[in-house]
Amino acid sequence: MKNQIKNFYVTLVCLFGILTSCAEPKYIEKNNSSNQNVSGQELQADCSLQFQNSKLCFTWKWESEPSATVMGSIILKTYRLNYLDQTAVETDMISIPELVLWMPSMGHGSSPTASERIDMGTYRIKNVFFIMPGDWEFRFQINKDNEKIDEAIISIFIN
Amino acid sequence: MKRSYPFLLINLLIIVIYQSTLNAAACCGGGFAAPSIIAGDDKAQLTTSLSQTEIIVDNVNDQGIWTKWDSHQVVKNFKLEGAHLINDRWQVGASVPVIQRNFLDQTYSGLGDIGTTLGYEYLPDWNYNPYRPKGFGYLQITLPTGKSKAESTNGGLDSRGFGFWAIGIGTLLTKSWGSWDAFTSIDIHRSFGKNINTSQLQADLNPGYGGNWGLGIGFNQKDFRYGGGITWTYEDPIATEQNGILIHKGSVERYATATANVSYMANDDWSGTFSYTDQTVFGDPVNTSLGRGVAVQIQRRWSR
Numbered sequence: 182m183k184n185q186i187k188n189f190y191v192t193l194v195c196l197f198g199i200l201t202s203c204a205e206p207k208y209i210e211k212n213n214s215s216n217q218n219v220s221g222q223e224l225q226a227d228c229s230l231q232f233q234n235s236k237l238c239f240t241w242k243w244e245s246e247p248s249a250t251v252m253g254s255i256i257l258k259t260y261r262l263n264y265l266d267q268t269a270v271e272t273d274m275i276s277i278p279e280l281v282l283w284m285p286s287m288g289h290g291s292s293p294t295a296s297e298r299i300d301m302g303t304y305r306i307k308n309v310f311f312i313m314p315g316d317w318e319f320r321f322q323i324n325k326d327n328e329k330i331d332e333a334i335i336s337i338f339i340n
Numbered sequence: 341m342k343r344s345y346p347f348l349l350i351n352l353l354i355i356v357i358y359q360s361t362l363n364a365a366a367c368c369g370g371g372f373a374a375p376s377i378i379a380g381d382d383k384a385q386l387t388t389s390l391s392q393t394e395i396i397v398d399n400v401n402d403q404g405i406w407t408k409w410d411s412h413q414v415v416k417n418f419k420l421e422g423a424h425l426i427n428d429r430w431q432v433g434a435s436v437p438v439i440q441r442n443f444l445d446q447t448y449s450g451l452g453d454i455g456t457t458l459g460y461e462y463l464p465d466w467n468y469n470p471y472r473p474k475g476f477g478y479l480q481i482t483l484p485t486g487k488s489k490a491e492s493t494n495g496g497l498d499s500r501g502f503g504f505w506a507i508g509i510g511t512l513l514t515k516s517w518g519s520w521d522a523f524t525s526i527d528i529h530r531s532f533g534k535n536i537n538t539s540q541l542q543a544d545l546n547p548g549y550g551g552n553w554g555l556g557i558g559f560n561q562k563d564f565r566y567g568g569g570i571t572w573t574y575e576d577p578i579a580t581e582q583n584g585i586l587i588h589k590g591s592v593e594r595y596a597t598a599t600a601n602v603s604y605m606a607n608d609d610w611s612g613t614f615s616y617t618d619q620t621v622f623g624d625p626v627n628t629s630l631g632r633g634v635a636v637q638i639q640r641r642w643s644r
Contacts, residue, residue, distance in 0.1 A: 204596070204623050206397075206406045249409035250444060281540045282495075285588050286402045286627050288578050289489040289496040290540040312443070312495030313629070314407035315399035329542070340407060 226269040228262055232323065234331040237261055237272060239321065241335075247309050255280065255306040256299075257321065271302030274323050275330070280306045281320040284313075291317075311339045376421040376433030377459045377476055377512060384642040387421040393633030396620055402591035402627045413497070415631070416440040416449075423457070425644070429464070433457040439486065439500040446497055452486040453501030463513070473515040480529070482506040490536050490545055490578075504531040504547050519561065523569075525554040541580075543587070548576030556599070565603040570622055572596045595630060596623030613637040 228238035239259045247253030257278060260269040277298050282291040295307045311317060317339050323331035378385050395412045416439070423433030437452035463475030486501020508529025515522050531547035556569025577590030601615040615637070619630040 202622070204621060204625065206620070207404055208406050208408075249411045283540065285580075286591050287399075287489065287496075288545070288580065288588075288590065289492055289499070291495040293493060293539065312497065313398040314409055316401050 226260065228260075230333060230335065232259075232274075232321070232331045232333045235274070235323070237274065238269070239333065241319070241321075244305065247311060249314075251310075252307070253309040255309055257304045257306060259302045259304075271300075273298075273302055276323055276325055278304055278306075278321045278323055280309070281322060282309065282311060283318045283320050284315060285318055286316055314339050376423040376435050376455070376457050377478060378423045378425060378431050378433075379474075379476065379512070379514060380641065381644060382425075382641040383644045384424045385422070385639060386641075387419075387637060387639045389417075389419045389421075389635055389637040391417045391419075391615075391617075391633055391635035393417070393617070393631040395629050395631045397630040400595075400625045400628050400630060404624065404626050406630075411444060413441060413443045413629075415633075416442075417452070419452075423459070429461040431457075431459045431461075433459065437486075437500075441497050441500070443497055446494070448494075448498035448500075450486070450498070450500050453503070454483040454485045456481050456483070470517075473513040475514075476512045478510050478512075478527075480506075480508045480510065480527070482508070482529070482531075484534070488534075488536075488545075490541060491538060493538050493540050502531065502547075504534060504545075506531040506550075510552075516560075519559055521558045521560065521565075521567075523554070523556050525552070525571075527552050542582065544581045546579045546581065548578075550575040563605045565605075566601075567603070568598070568600045570596055570598050572623060591627045593627045594623065595619050595625040595628045596621075598622050608643060609641055611639045611641075613639075 226238070226240060230239050230241075231237065232239065237259050238261060239257060241255050241257045244254040244256045257280075258271060259274050259278070260271045262268070263270050277296045279296050280294045282294065284290070291312045292308065292310050294309055297305050297307070299305050315338070317337050319335040319337060321333045321335075322329050376387070393415045395415070396408065397406050398408045398412060400406050417437055419435060419437040421433065421435040423431055425431045434457065435455040437454075438449065439452045440447065440449035457478050457480045459476055459478040461475070462477050463473060465472070465474040482502070482505065484501065484503045484505055486503055487499050488501065488503020489496035489499040491503060492499045506529050508527050510525060510527025512525040513523060528549060528551045530549055533544055533546040535544050536542070550573070552571055552573050554569055554571035556567060558565050558567030573593075573595055575593040577592055579586060579590050580588040597617055597619050598621045599615055599617045601613055603611060603613040605611040613636070615635040616633075617635065618632045619625070620632065
């Protein structure tokens, strides 16, 4: 019996040794390139980004990039493809798109953003602020009577 | 059987240290509340603690990649814990935390998740067996009185708890040899889903199982105890469903909290503990934030 108890304690000590191996931080060097990858969509206008229900196309770019302490703003353009030559025809959404910032892995959002219409199919989204770096989603949402009727989701890594 | 003063000291301080090692995740909310257990020869105890944690690593993603900024959240936690015997081996307890979270110029505070405990001393140490530890088992129910991070509309700054009903069972084993002591603890809990309806999320959240495993040792000298411990924490993914359709399966949360502490037992009734905790040292954390912090605990006991 005593041997069994001794073995139990020895096993516990061994487990302790294995589990107390030090954490190995895997940092990503800070740069802004990853934030800019997606904004290249502005130039392409190839309808690679679409709202789920209306199928309207959109592009977006940073008007001012946010930092750890400063809010940023986004220019969002919505358009459809011309029936003749597939060029972009700027088109208004049924209502002003709203942007929800969401961190899916951790299951929380960030502070609310504010949207305004600037021109036909052109919107400015202000107060874009990430509470922490990491994997985020832009959730562009179209609401009517407080109901979400359309959405487009983009993944983005904030470094 | 009346126990000796050093024996009492060790058992009392072990439980103080044990409670200080069960820390919430640094980010946006917290984990399972620590149980309030009387480990000594008392009929009641009241513990008050104040901790301050600065988040050092703002985000560890589900791939284990660490990212951090220059500005960090600071979390203060003021907690009242009480426990009372209901007979020789059964006891009840409760913990009430008040949490304040600060980031840049924003500060939010409020009630955290309240924990209630029913404990039973299933392995009394009446005969000073050289090997057999002293053991407590407990059942714990956590009330979601603190807002969960998913319910927050400002990135979790006003989140003050895990935010789900949870029920758990656990055990605490303690043992002392001369001036040395050790403890190990394990708990498993099940959290229950809830519907979230905010401007940012309209969905059903379904958490799962989680657990903590703690180990610690201490050296006792006169009225002081110098100790250290580690607690590993795990939480199942929190799945997100809309209209019954799974839209995000979530990912596990995992981190380890290392603690170093010194305790002082002023007399039979009063003791105090200073603790330093660090979540960046051990383990293989995923899907969490990591912090470092300090805590002060003062405990009042009423003997049988």
